[in-house]
Amino acid sequence: MEVVRGLKLRLDAGSFGALIGPSGCGKTTILKIAAGLDPDFRGELRTPGSGRFGIVFQEPRLLPWRTVEDNIRLAMPAHAAGADLTDLIEILGLGAHLARYPGELSLGLARRTAVARAFALRPDFLLLDEPFVSLDEAVAARLRDELVALTARTRATTLLVTHNLDEAIQLSDRLFFLSDRPTRIIVERSLPPPRGTRSRELIASIGDEMRELVARATAKAGGD
């Protein structure tokens, strides 16, 4: 099935991009293409740096028969298997849970384990598929802060897929708004730095501005 056609998406190395759009508009497909997981993809894909990438899926996708620590370490390349993960584990607050099994974890902890797994291999390129969806707001807010801290340290080029505009504005340098069927980028905007520390008021005003832009672009697309 063809979901996406003729789409061009460019992200500066080291920046944080967010892909925003209604559910079912092909966001996850684009992410899979970026991850090289779509066998039917015909097109060009260039990834930054060594091409090492980490991915956080919408579902945590942990191995239920392995502990938190094993889940993180099993995903690391063999030469890095003994690497020191203390900082990562501390930032994500997983220290007390390393020996537990995924079945014993709350969704928030399972997501954090998945985030740790993605960062453990020191990716140059990071893909996040709705990592905050169905978390309590407090848990999501904390995970967002942790993510800001981690991306600032690793300088990985990051692509976030979300349907939550406020979240996208808080975290990213560049926004891509997608339309539904056909999947197209209808609005593309850079946000002024610094990211991660934008105030609630600023996020709200940028949000209003974006919503208006998207509404206008959608109306225009509909009128064609």
Added chain:
Amino acid sequence: MPRVYSLAALIAVWALAAALIQSRLLPGPLTIGTTILADVRSGELPFHMACTLGRVVSSFAIAMVLGIIAGYAMGRSKAIDRYADPWLIVLINMPALVTIIFAYIWIGLNETAAILAVAVNKLPNVMVVMREGARALDPELDEMAKAFKFTWLSRIRHVVIPQLAPYLSASSRSGLSIVWKIVLVVELIGRPNGVGFVLGSAFSLFDIARILSYAISFIVLMLVIESLLVQPLERRAIRWRRRPA
């Protein structure tokens, strides 16, 4: 504990019936016990049991290895499944006796024929179970393993085998019981030793005591294998699941 009581009750009923009937056709537990002891001392019982056990182990191993590979391939690939499924249906519906007879006719009255005949009888059952298991593999974990560039070996070890564990244990459990029953038939028809052979010659002599002694000894041996080998392995495989969520 209820198991022990129930087993004791069975033996008691048997002893009572034997005492009431007083016939050579139904020897009591005591007679059987002494027959078993005598045959253990003469070395005859251990010898025949070892022959049978050897056949059970080899044909079980062959059926499991081939069945796992074939069933997994059928579960993962629709094309393979389409071609192999008719064969599987023929195999499933082939009566054990027919396979045994053809094996002896085509290969000869030898050990190879005996072991292959049993393995072929068990094979389709393993294939069916493993195909189900392969179909039930979680595509999301598969994608995760691909994304994180798991090596082929670690994908099999950490992602595939743990998911197949319940299917592996189900097929080896049912496998063991099917295999040892068919081995006895194979021995009855065309082997000069083993429990099946002894049962056959005891049958022609109406030697009920021997039949019961060998049958009981073998059942006990299989139960011991089941509880000392199969069950602990199973418990190990599902350790992670027993923890509260």
